[in-house]
Amino acid sequence: MKKILLGTTAIVAAGMIASPSADAAEKLKVSVGGYMEQWFGYVSQDEGTGSTNDYSGFDVKSDSEIHFTGMTTLDNGISVGINVQLEANSNAGDQIDESYLIVKGNFGEINLGSENSALYKMNYAPDEYGIGINSGDQGDWVTQPASVSGGFFRSPFGSTNVEPNRTNDSEKLTYYTPRIEGFQLGVSYIPDNGQDANGQPDRNASFSDGYAIGANFKRDLGGFDLGVSGGYGTFTEGATAGQDDPAAWALGLTVGFGGFSAGASYAKSEGTTDALDEEGYNLGVAYASGPWGVSLGWFHGEREGSTTAGVTSGTGEQNTYALSGKYALGPGVTAAATLGHTEYDTDNTGAEGTDGTFFVVGMKLSF
DSSP: OHHHHHHHHHHHHHHHSOOGGGGGSOOOOEEEEEEEEEEEEEEEEEOOTTOOOOOOEEEEEEEEEEEEEEEEEOTTSOEEEEEEEEESSOOTTOSEEEEEEEEEETTEEEEEEEOOOHHHHTOOOOOOSSSOTTTTGGGGTSOOOTTSOOOOTTSTTTOSOOOGGGOTTOEEEEEEOOOBTTEEEEEEEEEESOSSOOSOOOTTTSOEEEEEEEEEEEEEETTEEEEEEEEEEEEEEOOOTTOOOOEEEEEEEEEEETTEEEEEEEEEEEOSSGGGOEEEEEEEEEEEETTEEEEEEEEEEEEOOEEETTEEESOEEEEEEEEEEEEEEETTEEEEEEEEEEEEEOOOTTOOOEEEEEEEEEEEEEO
16 A cells, blocks of 8 residues: 555656656746725714724725736646735735645645635635625724724634634645545645744744644535535644643535525634633525625624633624625626624623624625
8 A cells, every 4th residue: 555655646746747748838827816895884883981982984995906826737637826916905914915836636736835724715604795794894894992802813703714823824735635526625734823934933932733624515406505614723733831722613504595595604713721712603694696686694703711810801702793785787896785783792800892883885896
């Protein structure tokens, strides 16, 4: 068996090494694509007793990226490509969002570079036709008070699309199997939390040697569409004495018939202590017909926190309800709107939450 595996590896490796026969393949050419979202809306927020802040009023929000992609197929049938995503708005912390190499063929697909893990990418969740309440967009409109703990970004407090230790687009090696009878499996190796960095990780100073596993199943069962997903990820090195290894789970279910769809998703994360643990739930229904569609969704996120000597801290809870609509004006051009309400609560000693209602309209362009 070992000889067979070694022989198979050698064949794949040989097929990926440039040879004279590969000269006939077309050189990789890069195309430009991406998306732009521009939103205009109004929010009415109750900041809470004693607050000196005033977040109510009109605002404009933007979210745009430019994508550089390319793919070429070698004479041996293996395809090699790139995907580089540039933030179209200024982002000092992460101007290049994702940047990775793709190798795919009958054996499946390999991603190498700065990209999300299989746990994140293979997750299923309800359809949303306006802003994304399962990606934390509501936090752009109803401001989270400092007294409420919990993070929106790749965290169950604000999304069921999660990563262990909220690793973001850290450097990864991911393999996806071919989809067989509706089933697909993905596995990611995550050296550490670092993104766009080539320094060797110090396994005594940072979380490292992580992995993530994702799997999903999707089939059309006689006009009835079914999707099921699940995944887990963790780091195995870097925790100090008394700390837990950070980990994350995600589950998703979607069903559809005709223009109707419904979905549910769940995520949980474990931090280095129980006080940092979070959970998130997302439920939604939608209907689409031709160029238009409507969706109704609910997201609930919470953070555990802790109580010491009768003082509670680090807790948080978020509930968002959103009714959204969309209308396709043309190829790649969609008008959308969302009416939503977000509530922040906390059990922290001497603290209170807040809530706000927002209505936003916008344009989504893909190119």
